[in-house]
Amino acid sequence: MLSESSRPIIESTLQTIAERINDITVIFYRKMFEYHPELMDGMFSRADQAEGIQPRALAGSVPVFASYILANPDSYPDEMLARIAHKHASLGVTADQYEIVYKYLFAAIAENLGDACTPEIAEAWTEVYWLMADVLVKIEKGLYDGQKNDVIHSNFKLVSRKEAGTSVLDMIFEPADSTVMSDAVAGQYVTVIVKTEDGLRQPRQYTLLPSAQNQRRIAVKQNEDGEVSPMLHKLEVGDIIEISNPYGDVVLGGYSDQDSQPLYLFSAGIGIVPMVAFLAELKKNHSKRSVVAVHADSSSEAWPLREEYLKLVAELDDAKAISFLKDGEGDFQGEVRVESLDMPRLASVYMCGPLSYMQSVRSALVQQGIPGRNIQYEIFGPDQWILRATRRSMRGNRV
Missing domain, CATH: 3.40.50.80 (Nucleotide-binding domain of ferredoxin-NADP reductase (FNR) module)
Structure with a gap:
């Protein structure tokens, strides 16, 4: 719950932060990757960074969270937080990385606002950030604890590939090591990581298809202008890539055959x-x-x-x-x-x-x-x- 001292400050500055978040985001990512280039390896998508999609989604979630808790003091935007947490878990986000994001995001806010960023404003938005971050860390811990292994990305070997439509490959992978496979629920996805031509490990999410036990099956549509899907299409049977445990909250749970809803x-x-x-x-x-x-x-x-x-x-x-x-x-x-x-x-x-x-x-x-x-x-x-x-x-x- 947002403190009463921070509430009026967030109310009065929310519109300004929301309007400036795209400019703040540019500064934030430039600073963070300058000092932590390792985050681009296996966690952030270089393509999404170039297009500006991922930056706006991540940084933009903070003012949206603030707006929600102003309107709903006794609750959180559970659907939004669950969606973010599942994606974070599939990438292997850790609690200490929220400290890194905080440092550079708030440095970017201070730079963008200049003298208008008073200590009181910084403190109020810090409270918002950590309210959101603490919830995400707890959800992500629960997701990690629910897996059958504690490996973020393990090695899988391609055992089958076949065409399944125009520019689409149906690909089946099996474990390439002794890591125990976690169970998947229909509708969930995995993060697949490939090493690009310049050596950078790049992640993408793919929804799992029905498969035999001890297999991961995905369908990959090639984007000729993309970076990862062409690499996946070049894989041959026997090649090894990294694949995460299954995550994702868009599943059929919550409905039963007794439910009359078609x-x-x-x-x-x-x-x-x-x-x-x-x-x-x-x-x-x-x-x-x-x-x-x-x-x-x-x-x-x-x-x-x-x-x-x-x-x-x-x-x-x-x-x-x-x-x-x-x-x-x-x-x-x-x-x-x-x-x-x-x-x-x-x-x-x-x-x-x-x-x-x-x-x-x-x-x-x-x-x-x-x-x-x-x-x-x-x-x-x-x-x-x-x-x-x-x-x-x-x-x-x-x-």
Whole structure:
């Protein structure tokens, strides 16, 4: 809980900090990587840094957290914090690294604000930072303690690779050492680390596909302009890379077959991966739940994991697949039209795909009367969307 002495200071400076956070972020990362270049090795994405996505997501979470606790003095933004903590755990973030972030973030704030950064302002924002950091450290400790091993990233050997759609590889890895594998829940992801041509270890997250015991299976779509996916596509059977324990909070937990809410799975392109995992989990549990799997793609040839996806749908008791393909060969042509699906208002929805796709689908779902709380999503890379969603959830609730 924010102290009464800090509350008025945060209220009066929140807008300024929020407006300046992008400029503050530039200073923050420049200073931090200058003195701690080791953080770029295996933890921070060089590509996301160049695009500015990861910096805005990390530093931007602090004013969002501040805004939330001003509006909700007795609670924290649990969804946002859980999303951050799972990503941190997959990268191996440690408690002492919050001290490093604090040092350089607050040096950047002081530099940006200049004389306006009084000791009282610095102290109030320090309180906000450590309220957030302490919660994250506790969540991350719980995530680490819940694993079957204490290894952040262990070695895995590629044992199978095959094409699974246009520029998509279906890849299976098995342990290359004696590290005990932790259990994964459908919808979770792992951080994969490869060594780039200049020797820097770079991380990326990939959702896990259904696999045999003692295996990790992922689908990698090659981004020709990317840094990691082309390296993964060059791997041959027998090559070894580093893979984390499974993490991620976008899972099917919380619903049961007794729940009358039908389940809708919306995916586009490689966003089909978590949906395949969900469908396999439903099949494994002999689910009787009503499921509608909606996929959008350019063509049936480009559609990743198409045969496996459709087979899983067909094997469920009450499920159907609906496709929106731009080439006209699907059930519908063009972009997804939610209004054509006649969805019940109490449907539970999961989404995965490009951000623009999910934004469009979510807007249409809300317009059709689906409550926002019933819509969950997985996003590739740093999640700035949840920061905006957290802000939206607070509108009309300010004190």
